[in-house]
Amino acid sequence: MGEQTMATREGYGRALMELGRREPRVVVLDADLSKSTQTARFASEYPERFFNAGVAEANLIGMAAGLAASGFVPFASTFAVFATQRAYNQIFQSVAYPALNVKIAASHAGITVGEDGASHQAIDDLALMRALPGMTVLVPADAYQAYQATLAAAEWEGPVYLRLGRPAVPLITSPEQRFRIGRIEVLREGGDVALVACGHMVWVALEAAEALERRGCQAAVLNISTLKPLDRETLVHWASQCGAVVTVEEHSVIGGLGSAVAEVLSETVPVPLIRIGIPDTFGQSGKPQELLDHYGLNAASVIRAVEHLLERKGSKNGQNNA
Structure with a gap:
């Protein structure tokens, strides 16, 4: 792949x-x-x-x-x-x-x-x-x-x-697969965390999911190829299924994919969420991969976010069982 x-x-x-x-x-x-x-x-x-x-x-x-x-x-x-x-x-x-x-x-x-x-x-x-x-x-x-x-x-x-x-x-999708506007494509299934990505970051989410699987963590990967209208039903289903969500985008964390997902989840299933993207700052000159690494748009950052969310989930479950 x-x-x-x-x-x-x-x-x-x-x-x-x-x-x-x-x-x-x-x-x-x-x-x-x-x-x-x-x-x-x-x-x-x-x-x-x-x-x-x-x-x-x-x-x-x-x-x-x-x-x-x-x-x-x-x-x-x-x-x-x-x-x-x-x-x-x-x-x-x-x-x-x-x-x-x-x-x-x-x-x-x-x-x-x-x-x-x-x-x-x-x-x-x-x-x-x-x-x-x-x-x-x-x-x-x-x-x-x-x-x-x-x-x-x-x-x-x-x-x-x-x-x-x-x-x-x-290239991670099928050349014959017809594009359906307004539909989320589920590239991987998993029950521990949902990795929600768009554009170039879908590959990063898949890379992180493979690494997480080797650690015993099953991550679902959702390709949000239509940001608007957003497929709320599929997003809510996987957020509910996993109980934790990480969004990844090559865009500011303000107003893009992470914001769109947060808007939906806050109204439906307010599960723990971490948004990975460019912080409230401008870009700068550099080689593309250097810039992606500088702003944390890579698999390592996704894995760290997942680890943090799993700790939050575990802590919450422990409180609920107390």
Whole structure:
């Protein structure tokens, strides 16, 4: 498992080629980053359906909204930090508010942008997109899932935010498995703790679960590839089953996956929870793995969190039995 690697943005680029072949309403827009976002092949193959807005992200979103209003299915691509921060008002006013069928495919999300540094590291994009009424938020775990998520987004009616990454990550899902928006994928079952992850961190959760199994701890691994709408039923089931939850995300701990999970559990099954993510700070320049290790986004941190939660569970059970 996980021996082959590929970037999620590459899965997106391949899916665009498939959509271009079979769906004439699909058009693609980019903000002068088509090689990086993997839209270049679509631009070469279907030049009459590709639009380069230049370094003008607000205009990119406005163009996409106009095309959607005209009956097309536009995929607007740029780096996540530009798509969500620089064009937020346009997304709010021109896409989310009128509920137009625009797909915002944002690559280079999170701190694994690496050496480009804090100015290019989108660590708040999920929080921003979650807050928009009617916005569907997808965070595929690998390139195979990114491919399937892109196809699903094209069929989904309404605005979609698709979060993609820069580096190659292990392939952990099946290339044939259809993406179902709004469903949690249970990658491993277990009764001691639920590891809830999205995007690049799903692989980290699986790695931690394997190490925990060798220590006699059975961890369930939940792939939250749809952050909004969140599959509350599956999440609550596994939180109840395990009695402890660890969330792992390449995003700020404020407003992203951890916050979404905490919101649900606090209203349903308030079990012990630890959120692993980027603390209330900006990113910095460095090699991707160095940054992940620096912010504790690795299997070792997940294992430490699990050990702490199991101690809390044991202490609570001891009190209940006293």
